[in-house]
Amino acid sequence: MVIRRIVGVRNGRPLYSDALGELVAVDETNLTVATANGTIVVPLSEVHRAKRVPPQRRPTAADVIALELAADAAWPAPIRAQLGDWLLRSADGWTGRANSALPIGDPDRPLEAAIDAIEAWYAERGQPALVNTPLPLAAPVGAALDDRGWTARPLTLVQTAPLPPLVIDGDVSGVSLAKAPGDDWLSIYEARKKSLPPAARQVLTAPPEVRFAHVYDGDTLIAAGRGAVVGEERRWLHLGSIEVLPAYRRRGLARQVTAALAGWAAELGATHAFLQVEERNTAAIALYGGLGFSTHHSYLTREQPLSGAPRDAAC
Structure with a gap:
């Protein structure tokens, strides 16, 4: 429970x-809860809300593919190509997700030839080749990249949560939603990402259903976020850029x-939310865990070694 x-x-x-x-025990005055940091006793007088967290099951390959495609739709790169079922994406180098290949499905050629094609496609654009490998689905691709000496960025967790509990989770009277980000919204995000090229604005605003959250203290923007509703059979809210x-x-x-x-997305028929967070970002994971998010699957962003590096170098 949370x-x-x-x-x-x-x-x-x-x-x-x-x-x-x-939840270990309940009596007339207290709840006893066994947490990862030990057992705590919470007086009922202090309980504002409690909700059950459903048991987790390992997602199927189809589940992982569907969510990865939803993530692609929520963060769409302006330059795209296909290698069989695999996706090739470029956005002037802005963010790893929008500048990486997504190897799900059949590349319509042998694995080694597919990786060669990825390296050539990104080389034509003057970019290092990146590949997002959802785990364990793309483990064979990861093993082939290991053999080529590709490195790995920190592990990223893809987390999901049912939408209804998020809708009632907090006072939203101070939050305004807009179809486009204001200049102050973009300034906050630019400070985090260190740059905001034209391709970035395309990625942020391209989904048909997208909203930008703004919270002000006087004339100062103090909090921001972005949501995009994607998917057809299952409507997802992608949460990101929360600052x-x-x-x-x-x-x-x-x-x-x-x-x-979440309230806006629910009106459009969304039933679940998802987000991506690095495993090492423990503060954010704790926040999202308190909102009911749990890990659906994970992925590694793999990066081609610099030219001249030994092909069998360790990952």
Whole structure:
């Protein structure tokens, strides 16, 4: 279960803390929960909300493929090509996801020839070749890249959550949603990514159903986020670009942004949300876990070694 408890009050508003764990016991005054950090006792008077987290099952290959294609639709590269079923994507080098091959399905040629074609396609564009390998689905591709000495960026987790609990999770009165990002929204994101080329704006705004969340303190934008609703048979909300200025963190603003985007997506028929987060970003994973997100699958972004590196170099 996820237990949200009231831990104090600031400026007349309650402060919350979340605990994720197994419900061990319930009596007239307390909940006892076994968490990863030990067993805690939560007085019922402090419980604001509690919800059950459904048991996890390992996703099928079809589940992974469907979610990866949804992620591609939510973050669409402006330059695209196909290698059989595989996707080749380029966005002037802005973000790994929009500048990597996605090896799912049949490349319509032997594996080694497919990797050669990927290397040639990116070389023609003056970019290093990148390949996103969903695990364990693309493990054979990863093994072939190991043999070529390709390196790996930090592991990324693809996490999902049912949408309805997110919709009611927080006060959204201070969040405004727009069809296009304001200049201040773009400035916050540019500061994080260090650049914002024209291709970046295409990636951010291209999905047919997309919204940009803005939260202001006076004239200052203090929190932002982006949501895109994608998919046909199953409608997904992709959450990304959620940023809160350092001075305004730990006030629940990220939760408010998430709740506002979830409410909008629910009106369009979305039933689930997903996001990508690096495994090493423990603070974000804790936040998303408190919202009910759990890992669906993971992927590695593999990078071609610099020219001249030994082909059998270790990953």
